[in-house]
Amino acid sequence: MRTLTKLKDPLIQEARELSKIKNRIIKNKIQLRGLEQIKWAKDAGLEIKSIFISKNEDPTNYEQFSAPIYQTSNGILKKITETNYLIPAVGVAEPLADKEEFGEFVLLLDDINDHGNIGTIIRTGRAYGINDFITTNADFDPYIPKTIDASRGTSFKVNFKRYSSPEQAVSYLKEQGYQIIATSPHGKSLQSTVDLDKKPIALVVGNETLGVSDEVIKAADHIVQIPMYTGVESLNVGVATGISIYELRLKEVLTMLAEKIISTLGREINVTSKLIRQAFNIKLKEISEFSGDQIIFLMVLKRKSLMNEEQIKEQFGYFGDRFKEFINPLYEDNLIKKEYEEIAITKEGEELLAKLWPVHEKAENLILQGFTEEEKKELKKYLEKIQHNCMQIITYKA
Structure with a gap:
């Protein structure tokens, strides 16, 4: 373990730069604040590049990490995090690579601004098996400390795809075959009764104040509402997301699962x-x-x-x-x-x-444990060929 005493040390400078969103995006690295966040990152499989701890910290608490440990002053730690209070441990890590292929249920975050809400939504989505998130702003950052805390580290485990506008995000989802489901107080049907198509689902989560943007509403396949008692204007976006995911997951099951099981x-x-x-x-x-x-x-x-x-x-x-x-x-x-x-x-x-x-x-x-995604695709292709050949024999006999 080395001791770093100079603010201009390259390692400290890099860690300090990661306190800003734009630098995290450009460098594709994360600043982890506190031992708990560092543990979450390790558990999620992130590569932790370095850890900086206060001279008052017990180094044995960090022996579980393979990354190099550096001791430094409390003043330098405050400079690294750009805070006026001490965070006794700061880590630098690389996020997992995002996957190009998304699952059958994705969340579209349409200009969500509150970092705590974003973390809650990510954690809720993950709890329901949703691992893929699309955003409508190019500078979206799921690794803001408040978001990481609110998500309880689940933001390290999911995929993100950023777009610079709602139109671009919806266009991508349409091209990939998703049905767009937007919630609105003016929705024509209740989300618990909507008839889903036999297509993957993209649930839109709207801005805390303005809701889902007009561009998304116009492009949506279904516009639904959550019923509420008179006198309740709206729900917190995190709470509303949990309700919507739960109900649409059940609808998805009844619409698609039989097909999926039969074609196992x-x-x-x-x-x-x-x-x-x-x-x-x-x-x-x-x-x-x-x-x-x-x-x-x-x-x-x-x-x-x-x-x-x-x-x-x-x-x-x-x-x-x-x-x-x-x-x-x-x-x-x-x-x-x-x-x-x-x-x-x-x-x-x-x-x-x-x-x-x-x-x-x-x-x-x-x-299918041990199969790569490519092997799963190849297996499905081979079985489809068998089906095709069998159908030719059956049709010819008929």
Whole structure:
């Protein structure tokens, strides 16, 4: 451990420059303030380049970090952070590289200004499995100390893509096939009842005072509102975001998850299909009394609306007493109902599907553990070729 005593030391100068947003963006480095932020950065997998600590700090608290440790005066530490109060430890780190490909649910931050709100939104999004954030201002910085604290370090773990205007951000999302969902007090429908398209979702979070910009409203596919009691003007943007994500996630599940489950890669090949069912059953039993086949059957019902008993037996391979064991628990728990000779899913069945949506993601991630994104794409291409060839044989025979 070295002691640095001069403000003009190049290491101290670099750390000091990172107190300004423009320098963090240009240099692609972060200034970490305090031991907790340094720990968050380490846990997120960031490379910590250097750590500066006060002479009053116990160096053994920093032995867990592989970065070089420098002791310096309290006055120099205040200069590094440009604060009039002492932060006893300051780190310099490089953020993780942002990914070009985004997931099925992204958040568009439309001119959000409050750093605490931004951190809360990032943390909330991460809690619901959202890792991708688009912004409408080119100088957006998720590594402002207040944002890092409000996000509890989750801002280190997510992807950001900056645009200089709402039009550019929305144009990018449209090109990538996203449906744009904006919230507004004047929305024509409640977000809990909106009919989503079978497309990835981009939820727009608007400015604290002005809300979602007119440019985004005009381009939105759905404009929805959060219902509130009379006398309540508006919600904090962080709170509103949490409500919106929760409700739209449930809608997304009921709209898209059945399709996703039915097209799971493992179901394309018989042996792999059986193994995936077993794996799915194991994860499902951790939180539910129903088997994977019963849940998949509910998903098929959600997609098809109605099925008769012969169709169910043929698709799932249950006959005689085994069919009764398969179907009766679903009737007993009011998850399905008879409509003449057809069987339909109930509201309770749909709610169960919504509660169990993380099981599929968790099981699929475990099944594909060790695959790179490129390998996943290649595997999907090979299976699509098999499907195509099979369809040609079936069509020719017909």
